[in-house]
Amino acid sequence: MSAATGAGLFSLSGKRVMITGASRGIGRGLALGLAEAGADLVLVARDVSALSTVREECLALRSDASVSVLSCDIREPEQVKETVKSAVAEGNIDVLVNNAGLNIRTPALEVTEEQWQTVIDTDLRGAFFFAQQVGQHMVDRQQGSIINVSSVGGHVALRTGVAYAAAKAGVIQMTKVLALEWGKSKVRVNCIAPWYFRTPLTEKLLDDPAYLGEIVARTPLRRVGEVSELVGPAVFLASDASSYVTGHTLFVDGGMSIYGF
Numbered sequence: 001m002s003a004a005t006g007a008g009l010f011s012l013s014g015k016r017v018m019i020t021g022a023s024r025g026i027g028r029g030l031a032l033g034l035a036e037a038g039a040d041l042v043l044v045a046r047d048v049s050a051l052s053t054v055r056e057e058c059l060a061l062r063s064d065a066s067v068s069v070l071s072c073d074i075r076e077p078e079q080v081k082e083t084v085k086s087a088v089a090e091g092n093i094d095v096l097v098n099n100a101g102l103n104i105r106t107p108a109l110e111v112t113e114e115q116w117q118t119v120i121d122t123d124l125r126g127a128f129f130f131a132q133q134v135g136q137h138m139v140d141r142q143q144g145s146i147i148n149v150s151s152v153g154g155h156v157a158l159r160t161g162v163a164y165a166a167a168k169a170g171v172i173q174m175t176k177v178l179a180l181e182w183g184k185s186k187v188r189v190n191c192i193a194p195w196y197f198r199t200p201l202t203e204k205l206l207d208d209p210a211y212l213g214e215i216v217a218r219t220p221l222r223r224v225g226e227v228s229e230l231v232g233p234a235v236f237l238a239s240d241a242s243s244y245v246t247g248h249t250l251f252v253d254g255g256m257s258i259y260g261f
């Protein structure tokens, strides 16, 4: 393989990227950024109307982009199979951004069976079975890059996040095992672990000055992240710039995960 050089290393031109949870928040931000980086896109979430809006935003940024939308609840393995099958019928998938997820913030002593199951079914089980379906396609092609989205909460303790921690820690470990098993098939599997970014998932928390103050005090860069600051890490892991990187978790966290005393 001839080594790409310079800016070409980071180009996503000619690559087709599937993004789950693309209807809002980080998934929407990555769709816009990767469209600008040259990618064609397959946008996945449950809300087709919201996805269609994101599709129009991507086309406004790059009119020659190919952007399709597919409705899927990642907790339903049959829907996941059908969604990936439909996407592959339209063309190859070069990159998966396995982003869809949620958090239900509850003190451990108050976590219900339903809350635990919802978080685990979405953030871990859903993420795995989506990766498995796309991974089979990539292994068959002997190429591909998967970017799982975990959280600093999968590495350090976040209060009220015991189910979330279990799921997101599982995503970090899942990343390593898939990278180990699929490396010989030239499929790379990495992970991005963000700290707080302002999205619909977090905006109510971040609107509380006291809570925001606690977050900033635990963050060496003394601020929360802007969703656009996740685009660079995603372009890096999606592109040939990371051709020898696999099984890695990239903390995009303003330094939070290294904050000692």
Ligand SMILES: NC(=O)C1=CN([C@@H]2O[C@H](COP(=O)(O)OP(=O)(O)OC[C@H]3O[C@@H](n4cnc5c(N)ncnc54)[C@H](O)[C@@H]3O)[C@@H](O)[C@H]2O)C=CC1
Residues within 6 Å of the ligand: 020, 021, 022, 023, 024, 025, 026, 027, 044, 045, 046, 047, 072, 073, 074, 075, 099, 100, 101, 102, 103, 122, 126, 149, 150, 151, 152, 193, 194, 195, 196, 197, 198, 199, 200, 201, 202
């Ligand atoms: N916003 C933040 O501060 C952080 C977010 N994360 C992770 O980033 C990812 C995205 O988070 P945000 O954009 O903030 O959340 P968000 O709530 O703004 O967007 C979540 C996206 O996932 C989709 N989704 C949720 N459950 C789904 C399901 N069962 N099937 C299909 N789609 C589903 C939603 O429809 C939406 O498109 C999540 O995995 C979250 O855990 C990680 C660390 C920090």
Ligand SMILES: C[C@H](O)[C@@H]1OC(=O)[C@H](O)[C@@H]1O
Residues within 6 Å of the ligand: 102, 103, 105, 151, 152, 153, 158, 161, 194, 195, 196, 201, 202
């Ligand atoms: C950084 C965490 O992932 C953050 O914690 C929360 O409570 C939000 O759900 C974010 O995901």
